[in-house]
Amino acid sequence: MHRLFPHTPEDISKMLGDCGLTELSQLYVDVPQELKLKEPYKLPARMSEPEVRRFFDDLGRRNRQGMICFAGAGFYDHYTPAAALNLVGRSEFLTAYTPYQPEISQGTLQYIFEYQTMMSRLTGMEISNASMYDGATATAEAMMMAVASVRKRRRVLVSATINPAYRRVVDTYAHYHGIEVETIAEADGVTSREDLEAKLQEFSDVAAVIVPVPNYYGIVEDYTGLSELVHSNKALLVMTCVAADLAVLKTPGEWGADIACGDSQSLGIPLSYGGPYLGFICSTKALMRKMPGRVVGATHDSEGRRCFVLTLQAREQHIRREKATSNICSNQGLMTLYVSIYMSLMGAEGLREIAEHGHAAAEYLAKKMTEDGRASLRYPDKPFLNEFVLRTDYPVDTLIHAAMKSENILAGVKLNEHEILMAATEMQTREDIDRLAAVARKCN
Amino acid sequence: MIYYSKTHEYINMINDTEGYVGISAFAAKQLGNVVYVDLPEADDEFEQGEDFGAIESVKAASDLYAPVDLEVIEVNEALADDPRLINADPMKNFIMKVEVKDASQLEELMDEAAYADFCAKEH
Amino acid sequence: MNKELYGNLVFELSHKGRKGYALPANGLDNAGALNDMPAAVMRTGAPDLPECDELTVVRHYNNMSTNNFGVDTGFYPLGSCTMKYNPKLNEEIASHRAFAGLHPFAPASAVQGALKAYWTLQQLLSEIGGMSEFTLNPFAGAHGELTGLMVIRRYHESRGDTKRRKVIVPDSAHGTNPASAAVAGLEIVEVKSRPDGTVDVDDLRPLLDDTVAAMMMTNPNTLGIFEKNIPEIAHMVHEAGALMYYDGANLNPMLGVARPGDMGFDVMHINLHKTFSTPHGGGGPGSGPVGVREGLEEFLPTPRVVRRHVNSDDQPVAEENRFAIEYGPEALGSISATLGNFAVQLRALSYILSLGSDGLMQVGPLATLNANYIKEMLKDDYLLPIETVCKHEFVFDGLRDKSTGVTTLNVAKRLLDHGYHAPTIYFPLLFHESLMIEPTESESLETLDDFIGVMHDIAREARETPDVVINAPHNTPITHPDDTEAALHPILTYDELAAQ
Known part of the structure; x- marks a missing residue:
């Protein structure tokens, strides 16, 4: 038997007997024969716990790990207590x-x-x-x-x-x-x-x-x-x-x-x-x-x-x-x-600090990304908290791919060829931002 | 004269054109403790069969349907404060006072005796 | 479970000046950073949230949890909810660090492992359901129903057939079926059940015309009875130009036995939190993948995950771009911002891989065996309205002896005293005293025997000392909460409570 089923063969016989039956298949006499599975599912054989872990470890390696995340668009990389x-x-x-x-x-x-x-x-x-x-x-x-x-x-x-x-x-x-x-x-x-x-x-x-x-x-x-x-x-x-x-x-x-x-x-x-x-x-x-x-x-x-x-x-x-x-x-x-x-741990003060960190980081990010004059804020006169649209002279794809490859940074969410939505939270540092800005300076 | 609909609303006519609309004692008992009545507003107009509100108990809810074409003259605001009044006396604690738009539609409803038969069958 | 009520609210443990967090240093001037924001768009005053140190919070929620009953606490025979064991490995996989940090809008090349996990589960569910393709985006069973009905409407729409606005639903259906149909803009037509709870084919026939979009069924039905006329029903519905929808809430007993696709269903949903062992979490998050037969795939909601070996120019696709996200033009639209409850999907994938083909083949028969065993052992004391072999669940119409005044509600509450969760009660609506029991395949013979013993004890109590049952529970953290008061004067926040 499988580790997730408690039934021994003796249990099954006893229970069937108490139901006046002899075989499990009799529990399905009402299912028309032509509807029944003729053979087992065409699925992998059972795996032990170590095998399942290994399967997911292998899958996990196909994901880029530990990226610094400036992507937002409604979903943000925050501290998870x-x-x-x-x-x-x-x-x-x-x-x-x-x-x-x-x-x-x-x-x-x-x-x-x-x-x-x-x-x-x-x-x-x-x-x-x-x-x-x-x-x-x-x-x-x-x-x-x-x-x-x-x-x-x-x-x-x-x-x-x-x-x-x-x-x-x-x-x-x-x-x-x-x-x-x-x-x-x-x-x-x-x-x-x-x-x-x-x-x-x-x-x-x-x-x-x-x-x-x-x-x-x-x-x-x-x-x-x-x-x-x-x-x-x-x-x-x-x-x-x-x-x-x-x-x-x-x-x-x-x-x-x-x-x-x-x-x-x-x-x-x-x-x-x-x-x-x-x-x-x-x-x-x-x-x-x-x-x-x-x-x-x-x-x-x-x-x-x-x-x-x-x-x-x-x-x-x-x-x-x-x-x-x-x-x-x-x-x-x-x-x-x-x-x-989360809110009990943070309290109002914690949420405020998080907003301050996000805002300070986003302002610094905006400043650094626009410093070389080849990118600008799309809506420079509008107040933002921790996210903004950057308009770039260089293709956004170039920035996203270069940042990912050379610095393991997710630069943001692409809006179109020359606009990218960038967000900052308490999870990115001044140094992360400097590294991203350095990548941007090399984009063409 | 009191008329009843198949959806258990009554209309208690006080003259040729005006009457009180509420839910029957049978319906009130079926619902159990009423905890909320969604009341219409004065001057609202409804066609026969149209839902004009809803009534809720802890574990059931039922829409309220206009027994005839009507216009709301006033609603029984007391039900907003204490919906249990409906359980206490559904006839006295009507839901709204209305003006009947088409008195001929009253003929399509049941009288007291016919409604009693109807409930006996439904139960 | 702790029988003493803990009862504190976190607001009552708050102490000004305490905190349970520390933020990373970011090398920037954060304090006062918000001063440059226009005052007009900023809130006046901070929200009144608790101020607690970490240990206070940890003890609070741990103590609170001891007043709760879960599958890990004891037997949970809740009909139609499939409260099977939730293997611990699945929890470990769900919080795997290689998936937990992925942003939903990261480029596909950075999340190939996640997309492959999604795609793999799609494939496995297609094989199990006998369908061509699945979307995993729906967040719950009811969301799956809604999505499936949208697929059906989109299908009719795509053929220019706009007058099909009715959906036929058996009177024994789960409450979500008619509600989902209503939200999908469909009109509900109820078809009656025969005394054995199955669909009355003669009642169905006249309902089928060119205004019917779909027939929605769960099989086995909510009485645990297999609809053996399903091939005929499917044929009739298809003849009328409508589609067959399978409510997968009761899929568990069919594992290893028969597939909805082979029964003639065109669209189905699966509750991963029922059949595929993801935890119910006190009400969610669940997951309600929707599968469709061949020919309906393009109508599935976006975003969709696809596997590509060649691109549109027939050039080979590199390994790092093998899995991609698409927004097809024929899709019904989107029913979620992302690809759904991804961590729930990972749990289900872990479960299916753990069981494997051979393990899955045993799920249905063992779940059905457990249900029949309880049914047979209790039918002397409890009224069994339908005397046939059941599937994963069955329904008693209360106690056999109706003279005691003990109701199904009383029996359910008395079970709580004995350390069991109550069965589903007063559903389906076909009987006055419905008591619906679903044991699942996870439970051992000893557990079932103990439960059977207690159910017999309760029946005896009902005869000998009925007040003990009628006034139950006696041995729970709280007893007889005032539902009427709660509904009459709703108090929905601590502020309203404190103002009393």
């Missing part, structure tokens, strides 16, 4: 199912409640749900939530400055869900207020306006007056955010947003080639009943002890079925534990 990495591996957390039995799930329910609190404080919103998949799907779900909250309006306006990887997902959900998406034009790297006003004039059925914090180009846009404009047109304001940045940037709550969404990967979650990350949705309490996904609430037990339960379940897919406006069931639960631990 050992305590957070370790604690999410606690098997009581890791191997539990959704906390449908609150009596034996207070651990899970408690950390989700902590997470909801921390996210609402970080975003400046009143409430948070218990997580979405990633920032892109969270933004798409926020769109559907807004449409479900506003009667008989099925159009959303999306700023041209949101992350295009998010926009693709928003467009996909909108297409199949029957929502019209209009783009608010960009003017010098930011959302055009003029175009937004024009579109709000043109369309009387706008349910929501979606804008980014910060935007895809790293620019921190000034949304003064935006919520008044959107609300006077009876639409909702949705902000899609990089979570960690809200420790220092004006929050969706302060801007007057109705829904804040985005990705919390920036709260110290390993990059891990795309996931698991952590989508979030926070909102005003007024929209609580339209919130997708799970929500944990506080209550008391029969002996008066404070405890936590999944609540507002009547909103959810398993009850609403075909009336549901979201189908999310499994979410990214364990990652809410990760960021709760």
